[in-house]
Amino acid sequence: IERISEVLFGLFMVLTFTGTLSVADSGRDEVRDMLVAAIGCNIAWGFVDGVMYVLRNLVVRAREVTFANAVRAARRPEDAHHLVATQIGPMAAGLDRPGLERVRQWLVDQPLPPRGRTRMKADDFRGALGVFLLVFASTFPVVLPFVFIDNLQLAMRVSAAVAIAMLFLCGYNWGRYGGITPWWSGLVMVVLGVVVEAIVIALGG
Numbered sequence: 692i693e694r695i696s697e698v699l700f701g702l703f704m705v706l707t708f709t710g711t712l713s714v715a716d717s718g719r720d721e722v723r724d725m726l727v728a729a730i731g732c733n734i735a736w737g738f739v740d741g742v743m744y745v746l747r748n749l750v751v752r753a754r755e756v757t758f759a760n761a762v763r764a765a766r767r768p769e770d771a772h773h774l775v776a777t778q779i780g781p782m783a784a785g786l787d788r789p790g791l792e793r794v795r796q797w798l799v800d801q802p803l804p805p806r807g808r809t810r811m812k813a814d815d816f817r818g819a820l821g822v823f824l825l826v827f828a829s830t831f832p833v834v835l836p837f838v839f840i841d842n843l844q845l846a847m848r849v850s851a852a853v854a855i856a857m858l859f860l861c862g863y864n865w866g867r868y869g870g871i872t873p874w875w876s877g878l879v880m881v882v883l884g885v886v887v888e889a890i891v892i893a894l895g896g
């Protein structure tokens with residue numbers, strides 16, 4: 692879900708630029724400015740998304756340590772059971788008291804989290820780089836038609852077709868992951884993407 696979301700973020704961002712071009716009013720200079728702005732914007736957005744990825748990982752690890760310590764520090768098993776059930780979420784309804792107690796005891800038996808667990812790790816930076824590349828790479832399929840096709844009207848149509856195909860593939864894969872009919876979710880993503888992009892452009896995004 693996160694990988695597809697990053698592709699969609701980058702795609703929506705670049706469509707904000709390509710969707711505002713006018714065949715009647717745009718020349719090669721306007722197209723060049725659009726390309727520079729679209730690529731630059733997605734570089735900046737990819738960087739911000741990468742930083743947020745690292746921060747999210749830090750918060751998640753800190754939350755895990757806090758949760759484990761809270762379970763150990765609980766004075767009554769029932770208090771620890773409540774913490775475990777809250778952490779698991781709705782599926783905790785399938786655990787009775789002995790089941791929650793087994794989870795609590797397993798947590799208590801685990802070694803204490805090592806010092807520095809919440810610090811940044813190499814994997815965080817590798818993941819952040821992956822996020823950046825997903826956002827950045829999603830720019831090129833949509834803008835490449837403007838690079839290789841001189842006819843602006845044709846370039847816009849090819850670019851739009853590529854964008855629709857990318858939206859469909861993102862929705863298709865979301866549907867496969869979520870157990871929804873992939874073709875249906877792909878079509879819904881196309882419609883939703885067009886509506887969202889129209890609203891963004893109308894609001895001056």
